Amino acid sequence: MTRRRLQAVANEAKLLLIGIPVLLWTLLPIYHLFLFAISPKQSAFSGNLWPEEPTLRNFEIVLSQQHYFLTHFWQQLGNSILIAVATGVITLFIATTAAFAISRLRARGGRLVMNLALFTYFIPAAFLAVPMYRTMGLYGLLNSRWALILAMVTVASPYAIWVLKQASDKLPYELDEAAIVDGASPMQLFRLVYLPLMMPSLVAVGTYALLLAWNEYLYAFLLLSRDTDITLPVALGNFLAADDSPWELLMTTGFIYALPPAAIYYAFRRYMVAGLTAGAVKS
Amino acid sequence: MAEVEIREVRKSFGRLEVLHGVSIGIQDGEFVILVGPSGCGKSTLLRMVAGLEDITRGEIRIGTRVVNDMPPKERDIAMVFQNYALYPHMTVAENMAFSMRLRRARQAEIDTRVKRAAEILGLSALLDRHPRELSGGQRQRVAMGRAIVRDPQVFLFDEPLSNLDAKLRVAMRAEIKELHQRLGTTTIYVTHDQVEAMTMADRIVVMRDGVVEQMGAPLELYDQPDNIFVAGFIGSPAMNLLAGQVEADGFRTEGGLKLPIERVPAGWIGRRALYGVRPEHIELRDDGVPVEVLVVEPTGSETLIMVRNGAAQLGCLFRSRILPQPGETIRIAPNPALVHLFDAETERRLVH
Numbered sequence: 001m002t003r004r005r006l007q008a009v010a011n012e013a014k015l016l017l018i019g020i021p022v023l024l025w026t027l028l029p030i031y032h033l034f035l036f037a038i039s040p041k042q043s044a045f046s047g048n049l050w051p052e053e054p055t056l057r058n059f060e061i062v063l064s065q066q067h068y069f070l071t072h073f074w075q076q077l078g079n080s081i082l083i084a085v086a087t088g089v090i091t092l093f094i095a096t097t098a099a100f101a102i103s104r105l106r107a108r109g110g111r112l113v114m115n116l117a118l119f120t121y122f123i124p125a126a127f128l129a130v131p132m133y134r135t136m137g138l139y140g141l142l143n144s145r146w147a148l149i150l151a152m153v154t155v156a157s158p159y160a161i162w163v164l165k166q167a168s169d170k171l172p173y174e175l176d177e178a179a180i181v182d183g184a185s186p187m188q189l190f191r192l193v194y195l196p197l198m199m200p201s202l203v204a205v206g207t208y209a210l211l212l213a214w215n216e217y218l219y220a221f222l223l224l225s226r227d228t229d230i231t232l233p234v235a236l237g238n239f240l241a242a243d244d245s246p247w248e249l250l251m252t253t254g255f256i257y258a259l260p261p262a263a264i265y266y267a268f269r270r271y272m273v274a275g276l277t278a279g280a281v282k283s
Numbered sequence: 284m285a286e287v288e289i290r291e292v293r294k295s296f297g298r299l300e301v302l303h304g305v306s307i308g309i310q311d312g313e314f315v316i317l318v319g320p321s322g323c324g325k326s327t328l329l330r331m332v333a334g335l336e337d338i339t340r341g342e343i344r345i346g347t348r349v350v351n352d353m354p355p356k357e358r359d360i361a362m363v364f365q366n367y368a369l370y371p372h373m374t375v376a377e378n379m380a381f382s383m384r385l386r387r388a389r390q391a392e393i394d395t396r397v398k399r400a401a402e403i404l405g406l407s408a409l410l411d412r413h414p415r416e417l418s419g420g421q422r423q424r425v426a427m428g429r430a431i432v433r434d435p436q437v438f439l440f441d442e443p444l445s446n447l448d449a450k451l452r453v454a455m456r457a458e459i460k461e462l463h464q465r466l467g468t469t470t471i472y473v474t475h476d477q478v479e480a481m482t483m484a485d486r487i488v489v490m491r492d493g494v495v496e497q498m499g500a501p502l503e504l505y506d507q508p509d510n511i512f513v514a515g516f517i518g519s520p521a522m523n524l525l526a527g528q529v530e531a532d533g534f535r536t537e538g539g540l541k542l543p544i545e546r547v548p549a550g551w552i553g554r555r556a557l558y559g560v561r562p563e564h565i566e567l568r569d570d571g572v573p574v575e576v577l578v579v580e581p582t583g584s585e586t587l588i589m590v591r592n593g594a595a596q597l598g599c600l601f602r603s604r605i606l607p608q609p610g611e612t613i614r615i616a617p618n619p620a621l622v623h624l625f626d627a628e629t630e631r632r633l634v635h
């Protein structure tokens with residue numbers, strides 16, 4: 001074996017050494033979740049690596065809302081979906097138009113907007129929860145799903161704008177000029193050239209905002225209170241209010257709640273890797 | 284097709300003026316090449332014609348219309364960019380059809396025009412490909428196809444060949460020239476490569492630092508450069524320029540070398556000047572001045588020899604195949620009829 005081969009093997013080994021613990025670290029809780037979900041109530045805490053009698057009974061209970069804590073399961077899941085999708089769409093709209101205006105149309109004050117966007121990250125979102133609560137109160141939006149949507153858009157937008165601005169900056173400006181000479185108006189440029197080329201970044205950013213809202217607990221807990229308005233994570237939190245929390249149902253619901261993000265990542269993994277601009281210009 | 288009139292055009296970026304009053308008249312159907320070193324303002328001028336930069340002062344007219352305040356799409360021009368600027372998400376056909384699609388042309392017409400342009404450029408088999416699936420030369424052709432499809436008044440090219448390798452560049456040069464002969468569309472073409480300019484242009488505009496140094500047909504510039512800059516820029520290998528003074532019977536360089544001139548310009552005896560002779564206008568002669576050979580570069584058809592006499596260095600290009608050794612002495616003589624004299628102070632040409 002040559003020296004170089006040896007080094008390659010050593011590198012591989014190092015990667016595995018890091019990779020395997022990280023994989024276990026990530027998968028272990030999920031496995032635990034799954035284990036709870038397929039265990040009957042009595043044996044949930046048995047500590048076995050696989051339940052003696054695996055069952056889908058828990059899923060049945062959750063999906064047919066057969067437990068006191070789960071009477072609004074579908075409604076709450078629907079709230080989560082509505083809020084996540086709305087957050088994703090609105091954030092995308094704001095961030096895309098902002099990035100286009102700042103990066104491609106070179107709008108005045110663009111730098112200021114970017115700096116302000118960056119500045120928002122000096123303040124942790126949790127610190128803003130109470131001011132946000134008050135603001136929503138002033139707007140009369142408390143207990144409305146709009147409150148949470150707007151709050152999540154606020155939290156997600158600055159980062160989304162940054163990412164999209166960076167991605168826009170990488171598009172060759174000659175493309176815009178070619179389109180302008182070809183007779184495109186700014187709107188046509190946006191729709192026919194910019195959006196298609198930004199698609200991978202848009203998917204990535206949209207997913208980010210969507211999952212941010214999907215996973216949000218604190219803001220959802222503060223801004224929404226009626227059982228029919230809250231999102232599923234808040235509902236899960238309420239499980240813990242009881243003395244004998246139905247852990248197996250909590251875990252089952254959690255497991256179900258974790259499925260859509262996994263599906264989204266799987267579906268869009270291709271887009272997460274950019275590369276559509278290959279061949280645009282000679283670099 | 285249309286003529287283009289550029290009159291006293293100036294351009295400033297902020298407080299920095301980069302074009303200092305440029306006037307160029309371009310006839311209908313003419314192929315004009317703007318050439319000059321990098322940074323001299325060629326692209327800026329072209330982009331002002333295209334409408335991508337606004338005009339600080341002066342006037343640009345296309346056909347009968349002053350276009351100063353007209354957006355690009357109303358100017359009826361098509362532009363080919365240095366790095367192609369093809370839309371990566373569109374096929375070749377879609378790239379070429381884009382401008383017509385924006386104008387809401389009928390599909391049948393779009394198809395005919397795209398088909399015709401593809402035939403002209405030999406792209407018919409590639410219409411369904413995406414830019415990333417094309418070679419550099421093919422991408423360049425698509426970029427030209429996009430311009431042809433529009434059938435504009437004026438074609439604008441900004442260094443369209445500088446990203447291609449040498450061989451392809453020569454091939455595309457001929458192709459663009461042929462295309463122009465075929466379509467007859469007024470063309471403004473920017474390059475920093477004087478060979479490109481010499482081989483393709485009807486007329487060359489030599490620019491330096493935001494001003495036009497000289498305009499004229501390629502051979503006019505070659506035969507009668509107005510000043511030292513043009514003399515040195517046009518022609519390859521570059522013209523030899525030697526400082527010295529005019530005497531009654533010839534030119535004496537600072538190093539004391541005596542060189543022939545055909546006619547001594549009136550009133551110039553004893554004055555400081557520059558002696559210009561192209562390498563290809565130097566001959567081997569037994570009664571010539573002795574020089575030491577420094578480097579020999581044979582290319583087969585001709586031989587470039589760098590020689591030295593004192594501090595003076597000269598390039599000589601010989602058609603005959605001679606291969607002296609470095610260090611050897613040869614005797615050379617410029618052809619006096621083809622020698623240029625320039626004023627040492629103003630750097631302008633003396634004899635015409």
Ligand SMILES: Nc1ncnc2c1ncn2[C@@H]1O[C@H](COP(=O)(O)OP(=O)(O)O)[C@@H](O)[C@H]1O
Pocket residue numbers: 296301319320321322323324325326327328
């Ligand atoms: N957008 C711009 N802002 C400031 N200066 C510019 C801009 N575009 C070009 N310049 C300057 O103008 C001069 C001419 O540039 P350009 O027209 O690109 O030269 P060329 O195409 O002849 O190489 C250069 O000095 C360049 O730095």
Ligand SMILES: [Mg+2]
Pocket residue numbers: 325326327442
């Ligand atoms: Mg340029």
